[in-house]
Amino acid sequence: MPLQIMKLAVSAALDIDTAPTVDRFFYIVTDLITGADTLEIDAADFMTDTGDAATTLPELTADNSYFNVYVNGVLQMEDLLTYTAGATGVGGLVITVPDGSTIIADTPVVLEITNFAPTSEATINT
Secondary structure (H helix, E strand, C coil), X not given: CCCCCCCCCCEEEEEEECCEEEEEEEEECCCCEECCEEEEEEHHHCECCCCCECCCECXXXXXXXXXXXXXXXXXXXXXXXXXXXXXXXXXXXXXXXXCCCXXXXXXXXXXXXXXXXXXXXXXXXX
């Protein structure tokens, strides 16, 4: 009988679920903001997807989340933004408006928060 490599007979399957939770919050700018300045939006000033006043802003899950901010439909640079989660009236969003930039009154601001709760299950057959 010739020589042959001996190996284990194993098969495996991996099932991964990313389970995203997406929350969106909306705000309409009330006054002209001219840079260099900041626009501070408290948690309670946001509206939810249903049009109700927001009561909390969600925590960001460590290493499994991100947030986006759109001003008048345009995605903004992360270094201009400070997000703080919190309960009613606590926490919020701060947008740094650089020198030479403006946000006019009635401009919509959308805060989009995505948290993931990933799970995985491995099935190994020998």
